Amino acid sequence: MLGARASLPIARLKNHFLQLLKENDVIVVSGETGCGKTTQVPQFILDDMIESELGGNCNIVCTQPRRIAAISVAERVSDERCESSPGSKDSLVGYQVRLDSARNERTKLLFCTTGILLRKLSGNKDLSDVTHVVVDEVHERTILSDFLLIVLKSLVEKRSNQPGRKLKVILMSATVDSSLFARYFGDCPVISVEGRTHPVSTHFLEDVYEKMEYCLALDSPASGAYFAQHGEKWKHASSSVNNRRGMKNLVMSSWGDESMLSENYVNPHYSSDCYQSYSERTNLNLKRLNEDVIDFDLLEDLICYIDENCPSGAVLVFLPGVAEIEMLIDRLSASVRFKGASSDWILPLHSMLSPTDQRKVFQSPPENIRKVILATDIAETSITIDDVVYVVDTGKHKENRYNPQKKMSSIVEDWISRANAKQRRGRAGRVRPGLCFCLYTHHRFEKLMRPFQVPEMLRMPLTELCLQIKSLHLGDIKSFLLKAVEPPKEEAISSAIDLLFKVGAFEGHEELSPLGYHLAKLPVDVLIGKMMLYGAIFGCLSPVLSVAAFLSYKSPFISPKDEKQNVEKAKAALLNENLDGSTSIIDNKQSDHLLMVIAYNKWSRILQEDF
Template sequence: PRDARVPRSSARTMREMFQARTAWPAYKKMLAQRQQLPAYGFREQIISEIRDNPVVLLVGDTGCGKTTQVPQFLVEDMLSNPKTQKCQVVCTQPRRISAMSIAQRVSAELADPPGSFGSDRSLVGYQVRLDSRVSASSALIYCTTGILLRRLEGDRALSDITHIVIDEVQERTLESDFLLVAVRRLLARRPDLRVVIMSATVDAQRFAAYFQGCPIISIPGRTFPVDVHYLEDVVELTGNIGAIGLDEEDLELGGDALYPEQFLHGSYSNGTRRTLNRMDENRINYELIIALLEYLCSNTAEGTQDDAILIFLPGMPEIRTLHQMLSANKRFANTKRFLTIPVHSLLAGPSQELAFRRPPPGVRKIILATNIAETGITIPDVTTVIDTGKAKEIRQKRQVTMLEERFVARANARQRRGRAGRVQEGVCFHLFTKHRHDTMMIEYQLPEMLRLPLEELCLRIKVYGYGAVDRFLADALDPPKPAAVETAIRLLKEVGAFNEEEALTPLGEHLAKLPIDVRLAKMLVYATVFRCLDPILTIAAAMSFKSIFVQSYDRQREVDTATNAFRMGDSDMLTRYNAYCAWYVTQTTKKRMIPIEFCRRNYLDQQTLQMVEDTKRQLLGLLISSGLVKADQATARMLMRQVRGGYRSRSMFCPIMPEANEHASQMALVSSIITAGLYPHVARRDRDGSAWLVRGQPVHVHASSVN
């Protein structure tokens, strides 16, 4: 994508553009709407505090308008001042869909001419990986946090930027916490720079202390009361009293009182009590969700039949499953009455825009979303929320980073139910018990810096020239433990990214361009050098998931037989690649088998395979944007369409350039690259082949392995 540091229009040109449109009816109409938002009532205070202080912390309830309004206040203030010499406000978002959708909304509010977004006639743009819509006149740019960090690499003073707005800091991602350290250091060099830290829920005093007691502005939200129900209420309301989630063996192992009576508040039927004792809260209960939807749509109050229903799910596989079930349901498949819309950070473009539009009269939206809908985007007509209480978190197990499904924190649950009260009184159904909410959920999510590998941050610290890794990370709001830093440095030395003096090597410079696990990054770099991209790209993507094969306790022998049918030597990774290739062939040849039927026969997980394909697109995009893979404009455009289309493009496969795949059939080469990437975390057989050894010590190979 184009760098946001395009040649800048003069502040005078921008000022003339802005002042001309303040007289336009379109601007005045939007201004009247903006003035209804709670944030607008704090406009003068916000502008004044930001003028007088290098850092301002703004805490605003969901729906107050801080994300759209505060950056606009800054642009409007500067472009109304004849003395302004330069104007560029950059607002970071943790997700690409947020950056894109918010930028387009703000563009409309600033009365950019129709069809001009991102052009020289527009004051607003966005920049995300693989997609940039900025121009010389972009006074306000919404971008992902990673994009701003990439700008730091090229310009450590961020000399073109006048204001940085860091939004959604409560998510405490690795990138946002890293950016806070970098910005705090930058302020010593740029006393003219102004920084706004924004959050929906945050420990305000801690953040203020981190920035030397910066002022705090609190903006109340515009919310209505929300009626809250928990799992026990949902079971009682729907009459869904079958045995759900646990089988008889589970009950015997766990005892017959999985949900003790003393934890059950209120008056509930015996059927509800029995069901709760048999229910596994750790599983997504799709049947219960559909039963609840049927109950809601049969018992809707007069005047609310068209209000949207928002369902929080952990990730794309769960969104796909529920979407397919609703599409197969006679009632909800009726597009004259219901419109089911998936919302995920991987998705963008027209399919996502439907979520923000009001449907025709008589049609009800059912929105299937991940935690992006907690704070990152606002869907205005939602009055009912169904919350599974789950989210996907990045975790590291057995030296491999992968997504894991976990219960959210209480702060996240509050954000989710608050979405039901944006426009009027609403209702929220949490699909976990009140006992779990009150006693088992943590209050706030643990910062990623305290639970994720630090190798990527260590590489960035060196690339940006910040000196010693341990000293930089010690300046973080929540510094990682010294042992975690030492582990990261040791791994970077093992893979060849750092030398013994902890200086960046030529390989390390390439690995730093890829914001993924360094071992996978090393495999991908080698794959581009030796021109065997597709197998390594597929294997690297598959390593982010547990297995592409179905996990079955009662049919494990059949699963093992199916796995062995795809076996390639002694390699689990090549076996999975072989199975993926067979799945690919079924969908791309003339005699194509229905993918679901092929997966059923071969005990393959269709959802996981599709997620592998989605991840391949992302990884290829990283390789192209970093310059490690060259792609012509047509291929780059196709990949961008797939990334934007996401869910809608699930039948399209990741485009692989032939010249990057010349040696893809040489499995010995592929195996060597895998070994080089994972070394020294490798095992070998002893001389008689009876045991596996790691550094001379015997280890156990998991039963699911082909070995």
């Protein structure tokens, strides 16, 4: 294990890093995929503090943007240190995420989500017991990490004037735009670390078409002609496992007139000058293509092509959301190539899975069976699946957008940025030279994709952020948020403040009301928090708490891919029960919220009966 750690690129810069840390309060570590920064930098600090006989005073907090990353990194670091699992009596490593914690009084290195550290600030505004804060994946620009940077910048300045109580901050970023954070912290030093990945060959959509000799059918949902004919109905057509390639619209085929599918459509991003070296078939595909639609026929064919023609190695497929993952699982499981035992190694990876199911992606499959991981952007950074050799990137993700005029949030599917694309590509090539198949053109990558993803602070509601600013006594909301790396629009700030007044959380001159004081202490959306407080006032706290937990975390219902009808039957049976478990005479309850409460109460009664 020590040999493996010493071989990481970051190991060569250990002494340089520690020296810079002694001389500076803030350092940016910019490292490529595979350099080892996530697991090694916190250990460098811990080991140095112990060797300097300061281990008793050491308290390192390392933030991760996602729960799965915080847990998996903590487990990896604990394993590298030959300690028991995180949080055990003989381990210095622990983790804390929402609804799960493994730490004790001996914990000196804590991995947690960004929200957990911000919660810690409410009880300890100076983080007086913390010696080092490591903010990992800072380039993701989540709303909480940008908020944390404002707070840390202020704390560093405040504690720098207090002898022996300096706060050291280490920002860890991918190689993209690390200078932005260095400038924000007064041109602090940047350590650049090379990655340890094997070369990754990239094949864009035109190359995939050429290599597979693929023909985009006019009736494919990814065809612009199909979209012109059917409009939004393509979504329903593409969701069916039975919508197989090569099938023509039955009515049109019976008339022998495929031209009714409108061959007049031309992809607005198609330029024949870019594809002169490609075949006529590939040019025709690109000309017909509706780039906003994922071609699941091509995706299925490509995965089967990799399994049939490429050497062993796991395949990681990036998809925008859970619905697309389930759709592709259904299609692959129904294919001849992945029948039988092979279908057990088509693994989903997204935030809605339990930690146990998420860990399956790290396991090795039996010999002669290929592991195929279908993931959202959760697999883009932080976690590393060592046996991935092939990456298939659809180029899409889903992100939260907020309209301050309508005061409404929506989840939209959009193209990723070039920085995201490079991160996804870097997931391949960890064990040997890898291949990345991009289901978008080289022209889109170079000319149409944004350089970086839009920061969450510029596209998400700021309600909870405004509440926390007042709770932590950080001053005027607008003045505080304008100190951000990239400040949000004043319109968005005003919209959030207006909602907090309407909810009753603010009164007077943006002062916390008694209701706002309690809402700020609840780690939930302000509307859910208000529901919980009113539930306590009106004497129905228990069912309201159940509803709040499910709404703010995830649904308690699991829908296996082959059990959807049985799931609906089970839900219908539950709806015939009252909250106390007795059978309902009136079959008129159609509330998802009541269903959650009934299911929780029944589960609780079964547990009590067993014990």
